[in-house]
Amino acid sequence: MIPVLAVLAAAVLFGTTGTAQALGPGDTTPLSVGVARLVIGGTALAAIGLGIGRRQRARQSAPPRLTRRAFALMAVTGVCLAAYQPLFFLGTERSGVAVGTVIALGSAPVLAGLLEWAMTRRLPSRVWMTATALATVGVAVLAISGGGAGGADPLGIVGSLGAGAAFAVFANAQRRLMDDGWDPFTVAGAMGAGSAICGALALLFVDLGWLASPGGLTVALWLGLATIAVAYTLFTWGLQRLTAATAATLTLAEPLTAGMLGVLLLGETLTGGAVIGILVLAAGLVLLAVFSRQPRDPAPYAAEA
Template identity: 85%
Template structure:
């Protein structure tokens, strides 16, 4: 149950991203906020993850070797985390925040489950299927509520689906690394370091002048430290005892959190359809939490709480 709570806590932190950005200073753009988030959060995650991971590896009887495959998987996690940012923001810019967000997050568990099946030939559990079905219905209700008369933009849909695919790929890549004996903190640290490098490469092409404002610095620190450094450490730790499909479905608590914060903090209103969607989405998460269990494969290492 603790891994489930860890992933849920990470999802709640993820869910604060939209509200924090909405309260940010004038002049901040989705791309510049994403770059600042990656550089600050990715660097902090690398320091925390690789630092703790070093101690984990020293306690292992046979620590894993950094093979070409392992290095490639670590690089994939960093690139996918960085790619998620512009794809996600493209989806929200073209289709709206509500539609773009739920398409990205709603597609992630489905794509993660399909990718995991393709890699392992192991079908997700019935509990995952039932929980994902409920969560998908809730997401669909939210899309109907937020789509407006014109519906979602095709390019925006592609961007959101790309973001969901990015999430699914790095979740499965992390799972493969941990199956090979890598501790979750090293995996998280490598992902953070790779994403920070990608963010630093994009920084010269974005306007970061808003960081000079006090609320701009506060925004960047929260988004970087809380929604990346802490959140992804919790997510990766929880992933070691859950399948990638289960973890991805649990992160659907992110739009649930975002919806609640939108009402309480930003003063947004929800239609009856949106409320029903949030309730159904929450029911899927409860079902998944109640029936979640560790993967059938034996653990290659132990992690101290």
């Protein structure tokens, strides 16, 4: 029961990301918010993940070696998590928290599966193909619904899909690291360290003056500590003790949280087309979650936002 609650709590924390950014100071930008989140959250996640991972490796009879391949894969996870931030916030800023989050999360497992298919040449299952078709139709309906209140903005869709693609790449990189014997906490810690370095390099190119405004620092700390450091630690711990299907189902709490917060706290309204698109996309995710039993199914990574 505790692992279930850990993953569920992580998904809920992930789901607050877009709303926290929207409630922040008005002079923020997707890039500046993403950079602040990376520096704070990535540093904390690196300290937690690498610390726990060091103890886990000490108990291994033959711990993995840091080869060039492993270092490259770890670097990829950090860079992709860094790229995810401004793309995700661009999507929620232009299309709204509910729609932007659903597109990003709905596309992530689909794109992860397509990438794995291209890399392994393993033909996906019929269930995966059906779920992918539903998710694709859902995103298309959201796009056709157009901009405005509750609609999907074209640039916002690009941002959300870009965030989903970034997830697809680092999910596959993480999977290969764990296949090579690396424990999940070390993998998560390395991702945090790499993303923090990317964020630090971007500090010279963003205006973080909003941190000094009322609520600015609070938003940055919440986004960094709660939605990255704490959430990823809970998710990593719980994922080690749950089946892929169970974890995938629990992660659906993230878009649900984002949608509810968007409507209740931000006053967002959804057009009829947006509601239909979200329902179709959600149907694809539920199908993928319920019937995904293979250990290499991309669905468990859908919620790592």
